[in-house]
Amino acid sequence: MPSSYTKINYSLRPAKAIERKMICDSLFALMPFGKLKDYKYIGFGSTYFVDFSLFHKVLHIQDMVSIEKDSHAEKRFEYNKPFSCIKMKYGLSNEILLQLTWDKKVIAWLDYDDPLNNNVLDDVKNVISNIISGSVFIISVSCQEDYPPDRNEHDYSLEQINNFKKNKISERISPENIPTNLKDRDLSGKNLGQLYGRIIKNKIEEIISILNSTLTPNKQFFYKQIFNFRYSDGAKMMTIGWLFYTEEDRCIANQCSFDQPFNHEQDEPYFIQVPSLTLKEQQFLDAYMPIILKEEQEKQELYQKIQQEICISKKDVESYAKIYKYFPSFVEMVI
C-alpha cells in the first residue's frame, strides 16, 4: 500500500492542523520537568515533517527522530527534511523503537493512518517499557468504522454488518487484547474510538504493572491522560496522549498544568469541529473573540447579530470560538 504522504498533504488537513497546534501549546506544561529543548521528539515525519517543524520552532526541541517505513525513497526524505537536527530512521516502527536510545525524556507521537492493530499495540508496549519519567506518549489512529465494501450494492442485515465489524476487529487485534464483554454497539460510531482507547489503556496498564512489579515504590510508574481528541478530516481519527512519571516525580507531574479545555483526562473525548469559513469570515469573527469572556446574554445577542449579518450559524460560531487561536489559514498561491 502506498504511504499516505503520496496522497495527502498533511498540512491541508484542518482538524489535524488544529490538533497539532493544541498539542504543541499544551506541551509547555511540561516545564516543571525541565526545559523543553532537552526533550527528544520521536515521530513519523513523512515527507512534510509538519510536527517536526512546529516542535522545533516553537518548543526548541533539537533531538528529533523521524521513523519512516518507506526506505526506498531515502533521498526524498533526506531532501525534504527541514532541519539538520532531524535524524531519519528507516524501517518499521516495531523495530526502530527498539533500536533507539531512551536515556532522556521523550515526546513520542506515533501518528498512524491505520486503525488500531497489533503492531500499534506492540509499539505501545515498546515505548512504555522504555520511557523515563517526565515523558509524553501520544498515539493517533483511525477510528473509522469498518463496513463491507459492497454494502451499497447488497442489502446487509444489521447482524451481518455487525459480524463484519467483529471479524475486522479480530483480524487486526489478537483476542487477548480485546475486552471480554465486547458488544455490538462498541463497534459503531463514536463507541469504536472509546473501545480503541480502552484497548490501548489496557495495554498500558498491563505493561506498567509488569514494570512496577520489580521496581521499588518510589521508582514505580504512573501515568495520566492529557489528550483525548477526536476529529475527522474525512476519516474519523483519534489521538490520545499521556504523561508518564515515577512516584518520586509525582509532585513535579502535579505541577504540570495540563488545564486547557482540550486537555481531557477523562474517557469522554474532546471533539475538534472545524466550521468551513472563508478567510474574510474568520477575520470578521476574530473581531469578537474571545467570546468566552462575555456574559451569557451578550453572547446570545452576538450570535443573533452574526447570523443576521453574514448568515453563520450559532453552532459554527461556537465551534470557531473554541479553536480560533489554532485555526489554520490556507490560501492558494500562484507561483
Next chain:
Amino acid sequence: MTKIIHAEPTKELFIEMLVRDIPLKRAILDLVDNSIDGATKLNNSDYSDFLIEIELTEKYLKIKDNCGGISIDVAEKYAFKFGRVHSAEETPKSIGKFGIGMKRAFFKLGNKFIVESKTTTSSFVIEENVEEWKNNPDWTFKFKEIQEDIHNDPKNIGTLIMVDELHNVVSSNFKQENFRSGLKEELRLAYSLIIQRGLQISFNLNQLICNPLNFRISSSIKVAKTEEVIPFFDNKEQDSPVNIKLYAGVSDRRLESGGWYIFCNNRMILEADQTEITGWGDGLPKYHADFAYFRGYAFLESDDAANLPWTTTKTGINEDSPVYKSLKLKITKITSPVLTFLRKMETERSSVNQGELDESLLANDYEKTELKSFFEIDESGFCNRFEIPEESNRSSTLRYKTITYKKLVEEIEQAKNLLSVQTNKEVGERTFEYFLNQEGDN
C-alpha cells in the same frame, strides 16, 4: 463438637503423583543438583576440586561426589523433609530450593534408594524400600548406620546416592543407547557454566566437556550486553536481589541452536528457546530460519534460589513470576535489533541472488566475524545495544523484481497474436501492464 476435615497429604501423592510432573532425565539432574549445591556451599567460584561421577545401567543409577557430604543435622531436619523448611540454612546461589527434587527423583526411578554420606566429622547410611515405606504410616526414614564425632579423611568425604530396583519403564529407558546419549547431552548443557568453572562430571566414565556457549564477533558486529539488579518484587525489598545479565548476538547458523538460553544460578533451565516464553511471536517475530544465527544467553543469579523464576522441575520458567515478566521485556528489547539485522542481511542476500544488488555489505560483515567462546570475549566485544553495521546502498528508487511462470504453449501463442508481439517476454510484460491498467489505481 466442631467437625474438622483432615487434609494431610498421602504418601501416594509423592510416590505416584508428583513424579508425573518431571521428565525422567530431569529427575536425574535433580540428584546431580544436590551434589552441585554441596560444592557451591564449599566454594561457589572455583569448582575445580569437585568431582561427580554418574553411573547408569539398566539395573541401577549411582551418583558419587566429593562435594562435602550431608551432615547428620541437615539429614535429620531438611534433606529428607518433603518441602522447604524456612529455618534451613541458606546456601547462597544454590540450585535446590523446593525440598522436593531428591525424593521425587528416588520415587520416579525405582523402589529402593541408598544414601551414604561422609562429612569430615560424621557418616551415615540410609537405605529405604519405597513399597515398604508407603505402607508404613510414619513419615520417617531410618538411619541404617550412623557415626558422629569421628574424623573422616578429607579425601573420602562426599555423598553416594544409589537407586536400585528400577521401575520397568525406567530400566528399559536406561538400557537404550539413545537415552544415555540424550541424558549426557542434557547434563552437558545444564551444567556447562559450572563445568566451565572447573567442575568435573563423568557419565559412565566419560568426562563431560562443557557445551561451549559462543558468539561470532568482529569489529563491526558485537554482542549486546545488559546487566541489571532487581532488588524489589513481590511488593517488598528483597534481602537477596536477582542479578540479571543478558547477552544477545549472532553465531553460526543452526536452526535448532538459535534462540534464548536461560540459566538460573548457573543451571540451564531453557535451552535454545524459540517460543513465546522468550518473546518469539509475542513482542518479537516468530522464530524462523532467518533467525537461526541468533543466540541469547540470560544469566539470573540470586543468593536465594527461591527468588529465581524457575519451576520446581527446573525445566522451565515460572511464567507468573514478576522477575520473569520483567525479564521478558528486557529480552525483547535486547533481541529486536539483532533480528532486524538478520532480516536485513537475508533481504540483501536475496537481492544479490536476484541480481538487484552487487554485494551485500551486511553479509560481508557477517562473513568477517570469528567464532568465539562466550568466556573468551573481552569487553571490546560487547556493547550496550546491538548496532547494525552499514547496509548496502540501494541507489535507485526504481526497483525491479523478476516474475516467472509457466503457461501452455498454445495459450502463449494465442496471447502473442492478440498482443501482436513476438516474444514470450513481451507477452509477460504486456499482459502485466494490461492488468495494472485495468485494475490498478491509476
